[in-house]
Amino acid sequence: MRRKVLARVALAAGPLFAAGFASPAMANIELQLCSGACSPIFIGAGGAVSTPAGLVVGAWSINLTNGLSSGPGISALDLSSINATASGAAAPLIINLSDNGFTTPNSLWTMEISAHTVSGSGTATYSAFTDANALFDHTIPIGTLGPLAAPPGFDNSGTFSATPSTNPYELTEVVTLTAGASGVQWSSDSSIRPAPEPASLTLLASALLGLGWLGRRRGRQV
Numbered sequence: 001m002r003r004k005v006l007a008r009v010a011l012a013a014g015p016l017f018a019a020g021f022a023s024p025a026m027a028n029i030e031l032q033l034c035s036g037a038c039s040p041i042f043i044g045a046g047g048a049v050s051t052p053a054g055l056v057v058g059a060w061s062i063n064l065t066n067g068l069s070s071g072p073g074i075s076a077l078d079l080s081s082i083n084a085t086a087s088g089a090a091a092p093l094i095i096n097l098s099d100n101g102f103t104t105p106n107s108l109w110t111m112e113i114s115a116h117t118v119s120g121s122g123t124a125t126y127s128a129f130t131d132a133n134a135l136f137d138h139t140i141p142i143g144t145l146g147p148l149a150a151p152p153g154f155d156n157s158g159t160f161s162a163t164p165s166t167n168p169y170e171l172t173e174v175v176t177l178t179a180g181a182s183g184v185q186w187s188s189d190s191s192i193r194p195a196p197e198p199a200s201l202t203l204l205a206s207a208l209l210g211l212g213w214l215g216r217r218r219g220r221q222v
Helices: 002-021 198-221
Strands: 030-035 048-050 055-056 061-071 077-086 093-102 106-121 123-133 140-150 153-161 169-177 182-194
Touching: 002 169, 030 048, 030 061, 030 182, 048 169, 061 093, 061 182, 077 093, 106 123, 106 140, 123 182
Parallel strands: none
Antiparallel strands: 030 093, 048 061, 055 061, 061 077, 077 182, 093 169, 106 153, 106 182, 123 140, 123 169
16 A cells, blocks of 8 residues: 555656756857947857856956756756956946757746845846747747845845747846946846746645655554
């Protein structure tokens, strides 16, 4: 009897846990930073891309900006920037991360941003987009968080509804950083991923209830 219960729980929870072990994206993830003028487009491989150390874009000096993709089986991107520094006269810094070839259908998204100022003040705005597999395309907005002001920092998240127009499709993250009158030094991390669908939550709840019931039964038998 115990084996049957465990088997049912494993079957219910299996698809949820297996989703975390998808293969890397087959497409080349791309990254570009702009402030007045734009940097070259940096092309990554194996689902990762980074800027060279000490990149200068307009009046901004960036220690490191890094992008990660979990595709094609998981539609998720993560964008982080460490110590982006500018004077008060700087134009906004716009950081663009894009990957395509995502194949898992999805229409509900979770967006998160965590950012703080090392010094100075400014605002951060995070937006995400999708489209028919064209890199850096903004045709279908997914959602926007901000503008959010700092110092010292903040964490913000939201759930948004948007459906790609084709399969496969692309995802683009855009983070815009501004500098206050006294300048700023920003560090930030943002991500987009599929939000749990109600059916998935039901499966997970059923699995946890099954494990709880089994644990109580075992306790009674001891």
